[in-house]
Amino acid sequence: MTNPTPASTARSRDGRPRKQIHLGAHFPGVNNTTVWSDPASRSQIDFSSFEYLARRAEEAKLDFFFLAEGLRLREHKGQIHDLDVVGRPDTLPVLAALAAVTDRLGLAGTVNTTFNEPYELARQFASLDILSGGRAAWNLVTSPDAFTGANFRRGGFLPYEERYERAGELVALARQLWDSWDDDAVDTEDGLVRPGGVRPVAHHGKHFEVSGRFETPRGPQGHPVLFQAGDSADGRDFAAATADVVFSAHSAFEDGQAFYADVKSRLAAHGRDRDSLKILPATVVVLGDTAEEAAERAREIRLQQVPGRTAIAFLEQVWGRDLTAYDPEGPLPDVEPDLEHLSITRGRVRHISDPGPVVRGWREKAAANGWSIRDLVIEVSGRGGFVGTAQQVADDIDRHVQEDASDGFILVPHLTPAGLDDVFDQVVPLLQERGSFRTEYTGTTLREHLGLERPEAGTVPAPAGDTVAAGAISSARPS
Numbered sequence: 376m377t378n379p380t381p382a383s384t385a386r387s388r389d390g391r392p393r394k395q396i397h398l399g400a401h402f403p404g405v406n407n408t409t410v411w412s413d414p415a416s417r418s419q420i421d422f423s424s425f426e427y428l429a430r431r432a433e434e435a436k437l438d439f440f441f442l443a444e445g446l447r448l449r450e451h452k453g454q455i456h457d458l459d460v461v462g463r464p465d466t467l468p469v470l471a472a473l474a475a476v477t478d479r480l481g482l483a484g485t486v487n488t489t490f491n492e493p494y495e496l497a498r499q500f501a502s503l504d505i506l507s508g509g510r511a512a513w514n515l516v517t518s519p520d521a522f523t524g525a526n527f528r529r530g531g532f533l534p535y536e537e538r539y540e541r542a543g544e545l546v547a548l549a550r551q552l553w554d555s556w557d558d559d560a561v562d563t564e565d566g567l568v569r570p571g572g573v574r575p576v577a578h579h580g581k582h583f584e585v586s587g588r589f590e591t592p593r594g595p596q597g598h599p600v601l602f603q604a605g606d607s608a609d610g611r612d613f614a615a616a617t618a619d620v621v622f623s624a625h626s627a628f629e630d631g632q633a634f635y636a637d638v639k640s641r642l643a644a645h646g647r648d649r650d651s652l653k654i655l656p657a658t659v660v661v662l663g664d665t666a667e668e669a670a671e672r673a674r675e676i677r678l679q680q681v682p683g684r685t686a687i688a689f690l691e692q693v694w695g696r697d698l699t700a701y702d703p704e705g706p707l708p709d710v711e712p713d714l715e716h717l718s719i720t721r722g723r724v725r726h727i728s729d730p731g732p733v734v735r736g737w738r739e740k741a742a743a744n745g746w747s748i749r750d751l752v753i754e755v756s757g758r759g760g761f762v763g764t765a766q767q768v769a770d771d772i773d774r775h776v777q778e779d780a781s782d783g784f785i786l787v788p789h790l791t792p793a794g795l796d797d798v799f800d801q802v803v804p805l806l807q808e809r810g811s812f813r814t815e816y817t818g819t820t821l822r823e824h825l826g827l828e829r830p831e832a833g834t835v836p837a838p839a840g841d842t843v844a845a846g847a848i849s850s851a852r853p854s
């Protein structure tokens with residue numbers, strides 16, 4: 376490799392300091408983007424697969440490893456949905472195990488705020504932060520559907536409109552719990568809690584009643600890095616108020632710029648500066664020796680990911696009716712959606728309350744491009760992405776970041792676990808050469824990798840309804 380420009384001094388062409396790209400490696404967890412029929416596909420459950428991707432990502436100096444989450448296997452027409460990854464271990468034990476085989480890589484896990492309790496989550500993420508030496512991240516998702524909820528409670532679930540209200544109270548309370556320990560709460564000389572070092576928490580809110588003392592010390596990061604994934608106006612406001620990173624679906628250049636400007640503009644209302652929140656869309660990368668070869672490969676991958684029956688099942692979710700009589704290689708169904716049966720798929724995370732405009736838009740697109748059902752599904756269910764030679768892809772990724780369409784990307788492979796190897800081997804070195812991506816880790820924590828400040832205890836406002844006892848109440852030190 377040529378001698379790279381030191382990252383901190385590199386400048387972009389217009390003289391602005393060059394933004395540093397942040398990259399995460401996504402392990403398939405929910406949507407079925409992996410081509411299982413490919414002989415190179417390996418288990419999505421064996422620890423060796425998780426370990427492989429994590430080790431390769433760390434060798435490439437990526438910011439973090441990322442796990443999505445689904446809490447109930449989706450069902451479509453009463454069957455397990457064939458768009459889902461089927462059979463997945465729980466997020467937090469996987470990340471804890473990875474902490475033992477990696478040293479610098481951030482460990483980001485998606486964990487739902489609707490079906491879990493704040494004390495448990497605060498304790499689990501603080502523990503992961505401690506065990507990993509400051510590498511934990513929590514991707515907050517708010518999916519509230521009753522079908523998933525039935526796995527957790529006797530019929531209880533959350534109205535859709537309250538998902539961010541509960542999430543906001545839960546995170547604020549988690550922060551209170553993390554901050555209830557001073558960083559130096561325990562006297563290292565005698566191993567006892569300093570007077571006032573661990574404060575009780577008493578919270579009485581709409582969704583939670585929690586009082587007591589937190590048992591887990593503050594982790595190396597103070598608070599684990601908080602991600603948010605959710606696209607509504609409420610979701611964007613929640614991110615601006617709460618998150619350090621947004622995991623978005625806006626990877627195309629202009630769409631990405633619009634999303635980036637929108638979310639960053641919401642920060643000022645919360646007294647935050649633009650750099651305190653990073654925006655990282657999901658994306659795929661397909662490489663070839665020539666642009667044509669890469670395009671051909673990308674098309675092949677999408678055809679493998681969306682066979683005919685998958686395309687029909689995808690449309691059925693929106694039409695709310697059986698469409699198996701339609702030829703996936705033929706035109707879109709001429710029948711209208713059945714509004715009575717839109718729950719034909721249960722456990723979905725994206726909600727389409729009115730399929731009318733969606734169906735109209737798809738019909739127009741298909742007519743304008745001469746697309747079959749399968750062509751349309753390939754287009755509308757794709758994650759966008761970078762397709763070309765390694766040089767073209769490196770140029771393009773860098774352009775997105777330098778021109779504020781993102782702060783980096785979460786890379787989604789189509790093969791488990793080695794699907795990002797060519798990106799690590801071919802694209803990352805080119806980004807390093809141009810000074811846009813680290814050649815070595817300069818910090819030990821994920822906050823340091825992402826250029827995020829470590830929150831000091833007591834700087835985050837208490838959640839509404841909180842009656843935290845502020846001072847020292849008691850300590851373990853004998854008087």
Ligand SMILES: Cc1cc2nc3c(=O)[nH]c(=O)nc-3n(C[C@H](O)[C@H](O)[C@H](O)COP(=O)(O)O)c2cc1C
Pocket residue numbers: 405442443444445446485487515516517518519538604605606607608609610611622623624657724725
């Ligand atoms: C890019 C992206 C990734 C997501 N990943 C997950 C996930 O892994 N698990 C999950 O339960 N929900 C996931 N969600 C869904 C949302 O967090 C959740 O459905 C939320 O209620 C929708 O919020 P919204 O209305 O603000 O979009 C994801 C959403 C987006 C945009």
